[in-house]
Amino acid sequence: MDEQIITSDYSKSNKKILEVKNITKVYKDRIVLSDISFDVFAGEIFGFLGPNGAGKTTLIRIICGMTPPTSGEIFICGKSVQHNFEKAVINLGAMIENCQVYNYMSGYQNLVYYANLYGKIDHEKIDEIVEMVDMTNRIHDKVRTYSYGMRQRIALAQALLHNPKLLVLDEPTNGLDANGVIELRETLKIFSAKNKIAILVSSHILSEMEQLCNTFAVVNNGHVLEIRSMEEANKKDTDKYISIKVNYPNYASKIIFANLNIMPEIVGSSILIPYNKSTLEEVTKLLHSKNIVIYENKIENKSLEELYLDILKTKK
């Protein structure tokens, strides 16, 4: 398991915020989580990926102290959630699956209610958060009149109110429109950078995660298959490929296979070849020699989706 914990760049300069230590969760005879360990550092946006039923939500519940783990321990800012709950979760802000705020109160009253639980209510702070989640116009209306997306925004606002060091978001983009998703992403990025907080996001929409996260973990069947930082992923040669746009892609691919024994993928008028410095030279030479016109020639990173599928495939 240890070799899977790849210390990301954040660990060098930043504080460890969340420590997940050997978490195992067994329901009757079903193992939902099996000995999971990883750390999340300040400033890190940690994406939690996995198919349905992989154990994402269970882990989030355990982190928030709503469900006790069968074994293992969670530390938030060094305080154990299991043994020192009150001290630990004071640094936690969370937006949990299917969570609801009180619909008979206005959005503002809800935020005041939650703020009160942490100490003196700072109305300026509330206004600031309300503006951040773009709810200024409707904040004094009753929550029951809100759309689903607006409720999500209020749920996000309540998680940010008390300056948490760790923000846990379970499927935060559910129900948000395209605009809302972009806004949320920007908000989180800014908030994370500004306040040096750690964010743990679980989602199944990989394209969103790709744009938001700087580290991601892939879980399946209760195991963490891989943890990678996006920067690191992009540095690895194996996660890159060469995309060459040519006039006769089918012909080109046959030539490449015949001469270099590499089977390229054809996407539209481009052929894709796994990245390798020498391959790039050889292929371009080969295509030139066969008089194939190269319109475009670039090295691309694999998308998160591809990486994810790769990981699921190879580590099953």
Place this chain on the structure above:
Amino acid sequence: MKFFRLLKGELDKILMRPILYVITGILVVALVFAFIIYNPAERTDGSITEYDNCQDLTEVYNTFISNINTHGEIVAQQYITNALSKIENTRNNNSSPALTNLSVQMDLVNEQMINYKLFDTPTITPGENDAPADGEYASYETLKTRFNALKNLYESYINQSSSPILVKTETNNQLNQLFLSTQNLLNSINVSSTHTDHANLRATLDTNGNFNNIENLLNTLTLKTVSETELQQLETNVATAQTYLNTLSTNITTLKDSGDVQNIEELKSLVIRYYLVGLNINELVNTATEYYPVLSMTDNTINSYYGYAGTYSYEINEDITYCTFLVENDAVSTDYANVFSATRASNADVNTFDFVYFGLEITSFIIIIFTVVIAAGMLAGEQSNGTLKLLLIRPYSRNKILTSKLLATLIFATIFLIFSTIVLFLIGLFTMGANFTPVLCIFNGLAPFVTSPAVVLLIYLLCLIFKVLMYILLALAISAVFRSNVAAVGISTVLYFLLSIFGTIFAVSYWYGFLPFSNLDLFKYFGGSFIASGNSSPISIIFSSPIFYGGNFLYSALITVGVGLILGICTYWIFKKREIK
């Protein structure tokens, strides 16, 4: 400090719930309703109106004297004389040959009946005076004559055991049932006169389980008279009342002779009290024969009429304590203290305090139901609609969260109780005025204390808050177990309805006293006990939980606190272990 923030949050949430408007609305309606149906005439003791129009002391006194002579059945002295003679007769009869004879005769009947039951058993050899031998079965007339004789015998015992001898109702009851069973036997013979063999005849006779019935009755049949100890106790009680009456009488004469017009209200009060003591004594002697556990009651008549033996015995204790206290303290003046009762105004004195007790019976009912709704909403409701998740991730342990919910609901209920008390008090104050004369309150039927009526009202409020707390615990426990708002509200309110409204019916069953929620109303041990007869209002009959046989404050308090603790511990434990999904 941190916990208070949580508590404040919970209270704020309650105050923002739309249901609050509903509660306030219904409460206002209830307050108005209480005012409309409050009938001072119904709340006064004894509804004696003869003195209402008397203008001076002499007139009151003359009316009083004429009542002594003309109101034969309600006159105190008459009751006391009757009681004493009844006691004396019983004492004589207890050792008289007549009663001994009765016992012997009953034993004889027992033997005969058992033989009749077994008349087809070969091991029994019928004697001359025993069951008919095989050959006699053909003669149905013989059998009928035998049964008829038995029936008449029972009937005569029943008549014999009534006044002036005190025979416990239990015995009367059994004799009555024997009489009925024998009647059944006779009826069976009439319809089966075509029988030719004795097996068939026996089967017909036993159609309704007659033989078993009779055997059971005979096995348990005992002649229960009032024992010498009980008689002595009765005598002491009657003597206390007699002393009290004499003192009252002296005071009445002194007041009349004083000629002071200022004293007219007090004189009226004293003569009415004189009458009430008589009523109490009558009740005391009549119910002396019903001092037996509710357990043994089987007869319908007793259930419907004498079903409150426990309450009676408790109230008689209360009355005796009250008489004894006043006599011992030489305090028969009405200025000294009004005798307190929550279910009727004291000494015809209707004032705002009485109105508050009357009104609170209605409003507390509504407040408890809504408190249950709110408590369930705070736990089961938040669990099912998902808001609990966002509360559990706050820096508060689950114990604190549950405690805050419990306290917030309790505070809410308390605020509403105090609110309705104040409103009722003000309504009563402006329409009837307040009477701050100290009241004589009898705790647990035994311990008298004189205190301000405001203090008693405070005790009442505390008892109500205690009651509310138990229902909150119940609602929270059900919420924690079922996680369903509907179940929590449903089960708690149904229990509350059942135990409030049908408490008067259940009270006759022996298991009633074991029910934790029949012990909830502690105020009945402070003079708020239920009165089965007299002029209690329909409201108090419906909403009061009667004192069951042998009930006392400590028992009720311990049972309720015990059950409350169990409910509480279970709720905290379940809630702490609960995995929130």
